[in-house]
Amino acid sequence: MQARHSIFRTGFVHLxxxxxxxxxxxxxxxxxxxxxxxxxxxxxxxxxxxxxxxFSLIGYQTVLGQGDFAxxxxxSFIVTIVAIALVLLFGAMAxxxxxxxxxxxxxxxxxxxxxxxxxxIRLGTVAILQGMVAANLVxxxxxxxxxxxxxxxPLAVFILSEFMRTVxxxxxxxxxxxxxxxxxxxFRLVLPLIRPAMATVAVFTMIPIWNDLWFPLxxxxxxTTKTVTLGSQIFIGQFVTNWNAVLAALSLAILPVLVLxxxxxxxxxxxxTAGAVK
Amino acid sequence: MSNATSLQEGQPAxxxxxxxxxxxxxxPALLVYTAVMILPLIETLRLSLFNTVDGQPTFVGLANFQVxxxxxxxxHDFWNALKNNVIFFIIHMCVQNPIGVALAAMLSxxxxxFVTFYRTAIFLPTLLSxxxxxxxxxxxxxxxxGVAPGMLDLVGLKSMFAPWLGKPGSAxxxxxxxxxxxxxxxxxxxxxxxxxxxxxxVIEAAECDGVTGWSQFWKIKLPLILPAIGIISIxxxxxxxxxxxxxxxxxxxxxxxxxxxxxxxxxxxRTFFGFQLQLGDRSMGATIATVMFxxxxxxxxxxxxxxxxxxxxxxx
Numbered sequence: 001m002q003a004r005h006s007i008f009r010t011g012f013v014h015l016x017x018x019x020x021x022x023x024x025x026x027x028x029x030x031x032x033x034x035x036x037x038x039x040x041x042x043x044x045x046x047x048x049x050x051x052x053x054x055f056s057l058i059g060y061q062t063v064l065g066q067g068d069f070a071x072x073x074x075x076s077f078i079v080t081i082v083a084i085a086l087v088l089l090f091g092a093m094a095x096x097x098x099x100x101x102x103x104x105x106x107x108x109x110x111x112x113x114x115x116x117x118x119x120x121i122r123l124g125t126v127a128i129l130q131g132m133v134a135a136n137l138v139x140x141x142x143x144x145x146x147x148x149x150x151x152x153x154p155l156a157v158f159i160l161s162e163f164m165r166t167v168x169x170x171x172x173x174x175x176x177x178x179x180x181x182x183x184x185x186x187f188r189l190v191l192p193l194i195r196p197a198m199a200t201v202a203v204f205t206m207i208p209i210w211n212d213l214w215f216p217l218x219x220x221x222x223x224t225t226k227t228v229t230l231g232s233q234i235f236i237g238q239f240v241t242n243w244n245a246v247l248a249a250l251s252l253a254i255l256p257v258l259v260l261x262x263x264x265x266x267x268x269x270x271x272x273t274a275g276a277v278k
Numbered sequence: 279m280s281n282a283t284s285l286q287e288g289q290p291a292x293x294x295x296x297x298x299x300x301x302x303x304x305x306p307a308l309l310v311y312t313a314v315m316i317l318p319l320i321e322t323l324r325l326s327l328f329n330t331v332d333g334q335p336t337f338v339g340l341a342n343f344q345v346x347x348x349x350x351x352x353x354h355d356f357w358n359a360l361k362n363n364v365i366f367f368i369i370h371m372c373v374q375n376p377i378g379v380a381l382a383a384m385l386s387x388x389x390x391x392f393v394t395f396y397r398t399a400i401f402l403p404t405l406l407s408x409x410x411x412x413x414x415x416x417x418x419x420x421x422x423x424g425v426a427p428g429m430l431d432l433v434g435l436k437s438m439f440a441p442w443l444g445k446p447g448s449a450x451x452x453x454x455x456x457x458x459x460x461x462x463x464x465x466x467x468x469x470x471x472x473x474x475x476x477x478x479x480v481i482e483a484a485e486c487d488g489v490t491g492w493s494q495f496w497k498i499k500l501p502l503i504l505p506a507i508g509i510i511s512i513x514x515x516x517x518x519x520x521x522x523x524x525x526x527x528x529x530x531x532x533x534x535x536x537x538x539x540x541x542x543x544x545x546x547x548r549t550f551f552g553f554q555l556q557l558g559d560r561s562m563g564a565t566i567a568t569v570m571f572x573x574x575x576x577x578x579x580x581x582x583x584x585x586x587x588x589x590x591x592x593x594x
Contacts, residue, residue, distance in 0.1 A: 013384045014392075020381060021399045023459070027414045028402065030425065046425045090307040097303035109304070116315055118512075118578045120520040122543075123571045124318035126325060126550055126564045131318060150314035153307050182299040211407035213523045218551065233409045233527060246417070250410055257405050265398050272464075273471030 028254060035059055035247035042243055059248030063235070066245070069252065071224065072231035079141050079227060080209050083148035087205050088198055090149070091156030096186050098157065099164040100172070110161070116154030121147065122214055132219055139222040147215050152205040159204075163197035164190060200271030203264050210257070228253055323571065325564035342565040356566070358537055359545040362450055366541055367518040369454035370461075375510055377458070378465025379503075383495060385466070386473040397470070401463035408460075412527030415456045419443050443528060446538040453539050457524050461517075465510045472506035473499060505586070512581040519574055522547060542570050 033049050034042050041054035050056075063069060098110050121128075128147060129138075137143040167190055175185045191198075216230040226234070232253045239245040261268075329338045346352050381400060385393050403411065418425045419442055427439040442452040476499060484490070484498045522543030525533050531553045533540035548556060550563025 010387075010390065013387060013390065017381070017384055017392075017396045020377075021396055024400045024403055027411075027418060027459075028406070030418065031414050043423065046423060047428070086310070090310060093303040094307035097300050101297065101300050103297070103300055112316075113307070113311065116311065118516060119319065119571070119574060120516065121315050121319075122520055122522070123567045123574075124315060124322045125546075126560055126567055127318035127321035128314065130321070130560075131314075146310065146314050150310050153311050157307065182297075183302075186303070207405055211405075211409075211523075213407070213409060213526065214547075229407045229409050236409075236413055243417075243423075246413065250413055253410050254406060257407075258402075261398075261402060261405055265401075269397060269401065269467065272467045273474070 031247055031250050031254070035244070035251040039244055042247070056244070059242075059244030059246075060252075062239070062242060062245040063248045063252060066235075066239075068223065068226075069228070069231065069235075069249075072226050072228045073256075075141060075225055076210060076228040079144045079148065080206055082141075083145050083152065083209055084202050084205050086145070086149040087152035087156050088202060091153050091201065092160050092191060092194070092198065093186070094153070095157045095160035095164055096190060099161040110157075113154055113157050116151070117158060121151045125214070125218060129218055137219075139220050139225050141220065141225055143219045144215055144225075144227070147219065148205075148209045148212075151208070155204060156201045159201055160194065160197055163194045167193050196267075199264075199267050203268045203271060206260075228256075319571070322564045322567050325561060326568040328564075329561040342561055343569075346562065346565055346569070352562075355537070355540070355545060356569075359540045359542050362539060363519055363521075363541040365450055366454050366457075366521070367515060369451065370458060370514050370518055371511065373455065374458040374462050375465050375507065375514065378462050378510070379469050379507070381462070381466045382469035382473055383499075385470050397467075400466060403460045404463035406460065408523035409527050411456060411460050412524050415459075416443065416528055419452065444535055446535045449529065449535055449538045453525055453528055456528065457521070460524075461514075464513065468506050468510055469503055472503040476502050508581065508585050511585075512578060515577045515581075516574055519570060519577070542566065542573075546570065 030046065034046060036050040036056065037054045038056035038058065041048075041050070041056075045054075048054075094113065098106060098113075132138050132143045137146075171189060172185050175189050180188070211229055212227075213229050213233060216225075216227045217233075220226070221230065232249050235249055236246050239249070326342055327337060327339060328335050329342055330336070331338070346356055384390075385397060417423055421427065421439075421441045427436055430436050430439050440448065442448040480498065480502070481494070484494050489497060519542060521541060525539050525541055525544050526547065529535075529539045531544060531548055533544045546563060546566045547553075549559055549566055552558030
């Protein structure tokens with residue numbers, strides 16, 4: 001009786017989870033299959049996969065021919081990678097200072113850096129734009145990199161300092177006795193040990209940067225500095241009636257996220273659930 | 279920067295040489311963070327007290343706020359955006375978070391198979407940009423394409439279909455549900471982690487007392503994951519009152535139809551940056567940003583000083 005009850009329950013749970021999984025994946029799946037079909041098939045049979053008769057790459061040809069997607073991708077890559085590198089380096093250094101040394105103002109400094117976790121940087125946009133205009137940085141990737149570095153730092157410092165507290169003191173003190181400077185202790189002993197945490201922070205930092213629309217729209221809307229997110233937003237806006245092109249552009253924009261997610265999903269989920277997932 | 283310099287002075291009690299390396303470690307992060315985040319934030323708050331009078335920036339006290347709340351047109355736009363934003367938040371709290379908890383509760387059932395697959399798949403939309411999500415749903419819900427009416431037809435509900443995104447009465451709910459669809463992965467993951475962190479002894483003790491199944495979830499597990507639900511609520515709050523991208527992508531900067539999906543983020547964008555015939559207004563933009571700041575600050579303070587403090591007793 002008990003066993004049967006449990007089978008029913010498990011079956012029901014699987015049913016519910018499969019249903020929700022379908023809801024999650026269906027829109028993405030729909031976009032991708034339709035991007036490979038010709039215009040008639042998109043409208044006549046939106047729910048079927050492309051067949052040899054309906055297969056068409058016309059949408060991709062339009063996108064790659066018209067939009068400057070190679071530049072957009074390049075911009076997004078540069079901004080994201082440089083910002084992540086700066087967040088990781090500066091964040092780890094600050095986290096090390098806060099977790100390793102006792103000095104006056106330590107707690108205050110931690111709190112000061114933590115403000116940014118809760119208060120979104122977007123609220124300072126008016127003055128950020130003003131500052132970037134004054135510094136002649138409007139329509140440069142540097143402006144975006146600076147903003148995203150500042151945006152990513154608070155959470156990075158918070159997560160990394162939690163991890164740095166777990167690095168053994170004996171190891172660092174052994175290093176000190178061997179005459180290592182504080183800088184070598186940080187770079188040669190501590191950094192390699194917190195690599196897993198750095199990967200988590202990198203993934204966390206990356207997603208909002210790659211997907212952001214607000215700052216590219218305000219700080220760097222020029223053709224040469226558009227990111228993929230802004231580029232596809234504008235491109236799709238212009239090609240609203242060309243469904244092939246819209247679906248192809250959407251699929252191209254999904255692709256890098258999908259690839260990265262397949263590679264890093266384990267790391268990301270483990271980071272969010274902070275060790276609870278074995 | 280006064281903090282950074284004062285930390286160098288507190289050392290004599292320990293009698294150690296000045297530890298410059300602490301400053302070196304802290305300085306880059308502090309500089310970027312202060313210059314690009316904190317100072318602009320303060321400057322924005324300050325700008326909300328200024329306006330351009332005869333071409334000169336002049337201190338006007340709270341006059342901008344008087345315009346925002348007192349002028350008929352401004353007040354109408356602002357209260358409309360605030361009301362929509364509150365509805366946006368309520369829909370998230372009532373739909374996204376319960377679904378997230380339910381999914382997490384199912385995923386955390388011991389020895390359930392394919393958990394990794396479900397988890398990975400359900401979390402995927404969270405990673406997509408608003409631009410992608412917004413356009414995909416715009417296409418699906420479009421009466422031209424007919425995917426949504428076609429699918430409703432399969433279950434015999436075709437008559438229920440309406441161009442939800444285009445009608446003032448349903449547009450806000452439709453946009454909110456799109457956002458819920460995208461973000462349900464976050465509450466799911468955080469609650470899932472909280473559920474896995476409940477010690478086995480607690481569950482075993484409950485089972486010994488005959489508390490199982492549903493009543494176990496309501497009486498034992500739910501109280502224990504309340505802190506996680508609190509964190510989710512505040513994350514949702516901050517995210518919602520700062521939202522912009524999805525509405526901008528789906529409904530444009532005017533947040534149509536007829537301003538029915540206008541939230542504070544889109545109002546800030548239109549006010550500060552201008553749109554079509556409306557000219558950008560820096561002072562009023564800063565004023566709206568200040569109001570948003572105060573709303574978010576109030577929410578975060580309420581959470582930190584009231585809710586979180588009461589919840590602490592549940593923690594292990």
